[in-house]
Amino acid sequence: MPSVTAPDGTRIAYERAGSGPPLILIDAAGHFRANSPLDELADLLTADFTVYRYDRRGRGDSTDTPPYAPAREVEDLAALVDHAGPRVSLYGYSSGCLVALHAAAAGLDVHRMALLEPPIDPAEDSTEQHAFIIKLRELTGEDAVSYFLTTIGVPPDMVDTMRGTPHWRAMVSVAHTLPYDGLLSAAVDADLLARVTAPTLVLDSTGSTDDLTGMAATAAAMLPNAVHRSLAGEWHGVPAATLAPVVASFLR
Secondary structure (H helix, E strand, C coil), X not given: CCEEECCCCXXXXXXXXXXXXXXXEEXXXXXXXXXXXXXXXXXXXXXXXXXXXXXXXXXXXXXXXCCCCHHXXXXXXXXXXXXXXXXXXXXXXXXXXXXXXXXXXCCCCEXXXXXXXXXXXXXXXXXXXXXXXXXXXXXXXXXXXXXHHHHHCCCHHHHHHHCCXXXXXXXXXXHHHHHHHHHHHXXXXXXXXXXXXXXXXXXXXXCCCHHHHHHHHXXXXXXXXXXXXXXXXXXXECCHHHHHHHHHHHHC
């Protein structure tokens, strides 16, 4: 398995497919290449891009080096960006969007970005947010996954349907990384978004709830060079066949 090495020694496993300008896909909380909603999208985008997919630290075939900080995830991505070459674009899904935003704000050479439903709520109470992270650190395994999903607003019937499935077991296997995404979110503010100058397409699904579509609209309004678009889809997701041509057109 090919990998790049972050400055702190963490090995970041990745895979590459397709041809064309480089594009890195960034998974959401609890996801990695072996348990990802990005499979079909990646396949469709290989017609236009050299698509890189990687396991964020602590997930899948990547290693981890404590203590965690959002800056470490930026360094992980920077190592892959350096390997992929110039004019790299980023696609982020859910909390994967936060990694992309942190990286762009930190000055990585990002050509363009497409973000599907970034979880950004500037009005969120910081005390509640930090309490959420502390609780996640106290929980393990299925308890951590259940708490995370229900607290961020995944519909209860969806959580019940997940239980016992291979997807659920995969999320449980990386439950220790869920606080990482909480810390990424807590570190996003108006000043960080103002530093993101890369042209950005912020997307949401017409099938999502108002909180998710509202956060997408808020993110687009706060970014200096962003456009916002809604696509037909389900809760917190858009079919790859609908998503791929829109993402490809913008990133090209």
